[in-house]
Amino acid sequence: xxxxxxxxxxxxxxxxxxxxxxxxxxxxxxxxxxxxxxxxxxxxxxxxxxxxxxxxxxxxxxxxxxxxxxxxxxxxxxxxxxxxxxxxxxxxxxxxxxxxxxxxxxxxxxxxxxxxxxxxxxxxxxxxxxxxxxxxxxxxxxxxxxxxxxxxxxxxxxxxxxxxxxxxxxxxxxxxxxxxxxxxxxxxxxxxxxxxxxxxxxxxx
Amino acid sequence: xxxxxxxxxxxxxxxxxxxxxxxxxxxxxxxxxxxxxxxxxxxxxxxxxxxxxxxxxxxxxxxxxxxxxxxxxxxxxxxxxxxxxxxxxxxxxxxxxxxxxxxxxxxxxxxxxxxxxxxxxxxxxxxxxxxxxxxxxxxxxxxxxxxxxxxxxxxxxxxxxxxxxxxxxxxxxxxxxxxxxxxxxxxxxxxxxxxxxxxxxxxxxxxxxxxxxxxxxxxxxxxxxxxxxxxxxxxxxxxxxxxxxxxxxxxxxxxxxxxxxxxxxxxxxxxxxxxxxxxxxxxxxxxxxxxxxxxxxxxxxxxxxxxxxxxxxxxx
Numbered sequence: 001x002x003x004x005x006x007x008x009x010x011x012x013x014x015x016x017x018x019x020x021x022x023x024x025x026x027x028x029x030x031x032x033x034x035x036x037x038x039x040x041x042x043x044x045x046x047x048x049x050x051x052x053x054x055x056x057x058x059x060x061x062x063x064x065x066x067x068x069x070x071x072x073x074x075x076x077x078x079x080x081x082x083x084x085x086x087x088x089x090x091x092x093x094x095x096x097x098x099x100x101x102x103x104x105x106x107x108x109x110x111x112x113x114x115x116x117x118x119x120x121x122x123x124x125x126x127x128x129x130x131x132x133x134x135x136x137x138x139x140x141x142x143x144x145x146x147x148x149x150x151x152x153x154x155x156x157x158x159x160x161x162x163x164x165x166x167x168x169x170x171x172x173x174x175x176x177x178x179x180x181x182x183x184x185x186x187x188x189x190x191x192x193x194x195x196x197x198x199x200x201x202x203x204x205x
Numbered sequence: 206x207x208x209x210x211x212x213x214x215x216x217x218x219x220x221x222x223x224x225x226x227x228x229x230x231x232x233x234x235x236x237x238x239x240x241x242x243x244x245x246x247x248x249x250x251x252x253x254x255x256x257x258x259x260x261x262x263x264x265x266x267x268x269x270x271x272x273x274x275x276x277x278x279x280x281x282x283x284x285x286x287x288x289x290x291x292x293x294x295x296x297x298x299x300x301x302x303x304x305x306x307x308x309x310x311x312x313x314x315x316x317x318x319x320x321x322x323x324x325x326x327x328x329x330x331x332x333x334x335x336x337x338x339x340x341x342x343x344x345x346x347x348x349x350x351x352x353x354x355x356x357x358x359x360x361x362x363x364x365x366x367x368x369x370x371x372x373x374x375x376x377x378x379x380x381x382x383x384x385x386x387x388x389x390x391x392x393x394x395x396x397x398x399x400x401x402x403x404x405x406x407x408x409x410x411x412x413x414x415x416x417x418x419x420x421x422x423x424x425x426x427x428x429x430x431x432x433x434x435x436x437x438x439x440x441x442x443x444x445x446x447x448x449x450x451x452x453x454x455x456x457x458x459x460x461x462x463x464x465x466x467x468x469x470x471x472x473x474x475x476x477x478x479x480x481x482x483x484x485x486x487x488x489x490x491x492x493x494x495x496x497x498x499x500x501x502x503x504x505x506x507x508x509x510x511x512x513x514x515x516x517x518x519x520x521x
Contacts, residue, residue: 012363015440038447042440045465049438164513190343191511194421198460198519 241322253296276311345489350479353433400478
């Protein structure tokens with residue numbers, strides 16, 4: 001393993017020194033030692049752009065970057081991440097699911113059945129756990145958030161547990177229910193569209 | 206610590222805005238700001254130009270007109286040729302002239318390290334001050350200069366930037382925000398700041414904190430100097446970018462589709478960057494069109510202000 005001591009060098013010298021060493025010959029593996037976090041990050045980015053797989057480490061006051069050549073041929077032109085590709089580690093666990101309730105019942109055919117299904121659905125949503133990220137009510141759906149709603153306690157419970165509930169302001173005003181909303185934040189179309197963009201999954205009821 | 210103040214202070218230490226503002230009468234308030242730094246570029250004339258543009262920018266960001274300026278000089282007299290100082294001051298003087306601002310004095314000290322900058326006084330109508338912290342849900346965000354000067358200056362230091370690129374970026378840093386400020390005065394602007402050392406995301410975070418709103422930033426629409434992405438990918442990122450990121454990490458969430466080099470550029474500390482404007486939704490497209498027509502060709506809509514009171518920045 002080729003060792004490069006770049007301690008005491010001001011940015012961008014550590015990257016330049018690493019570049020110089022790589023130019024001189026092939027290095028299947030290389031260890032670069034720097035004295036600060038920013039240089040460590042910069043050297044990591046450089047090595048990755050040259051086709052190395054990297055790991056970071058710390059040893060006392062020293063910051064280390066260990067690079068090993070990937071099987072694919074690189075060269076000083078290297079392989080850089082293309083648009084849409086990411087070099088960040090995979091997201092940890094939770095996905096972001098948004099549920100959009102555009103009415104106060106589930107399905108068509110029988111409204112009484114639909115009403116009961118919706119109540120059951122909203123109560124069962126807690127099975128999604130922390131994956132449930134946003135619950136949005138529009139049109140008739142806002143009626144589920146006002147006083148007298150059978151799911152009010154359930155929705156309040158979700159909100160207290162950290163779920164963001166968004167209730168369409170235009171819809172509340174249209175039905176003259178603005179003052180009767182008991183749970184959730186009044187929202188607008190921009191926030192709703194943004195939430196759809198950010199969500200990993202959008203479920204529309 | 207407590208500092209002296211009185212009822213005419215419209216924007217002071219407690220609000221930490223781009224400049225201080227003091228009411229003189231019902232029609233006039235004074236804007237006061239100061240900026241100085243060590244050389245940004247090798248050429249003394251251009252250093253003076255950039256220092257002046259940088260100092261004037263805070264007045265433009267408040268929506269005001271700079272009127273007078275004074276020089277701040279720290280110079281290693283005896284060790285450095287005085288002609289260098291002469292050229293710095295010429296660069297600054299030419300930029301002030303371009304801005305319609307007069308130089309009415311200054312102060313210098315002997316210092317081992319060269320520094321230059323200016324204290325600037327401007328005027329504004331007390332009711333037209335554009336503070337930082339006034340984002341309104343539904344607003345659109347507009348940026349007037351591309352990002353990447355910090356990264357490219359690092360590459361210049363490494364000797365890796367072409368002469369053409371170096372000149373291009375020098376020109377960007379020396380460009381006044383005067384045109385942008387003048388054009389935006391015709392539109393319904395709610396808040397404004399200029400992008401400098403904290404990078405776009407750092408300055409945006411300043412606007413968001415205390416505003417009771419959140420922001421969606423469309424990373425792909427932010428104007429960026431293309432070479433900055435290449436150099437970021439190769440690790441020519443100034444330490445300041447990492448500090449900027451650490452400082453605001455908890456309030457910023459990146460979508461996985463935003464590539465790392467682009468994330469780096471969004472935190473890249475800028476020198477004399479563009480105006481970051483929060484404009485009402487209806488005026489957003491007309492503002493961008495007017496800026497482009499006015500010669501600010503990189504002006505672009507880059508995001509929107511959300512009603513979500515959590516004060517988070519979502520970068521998609």
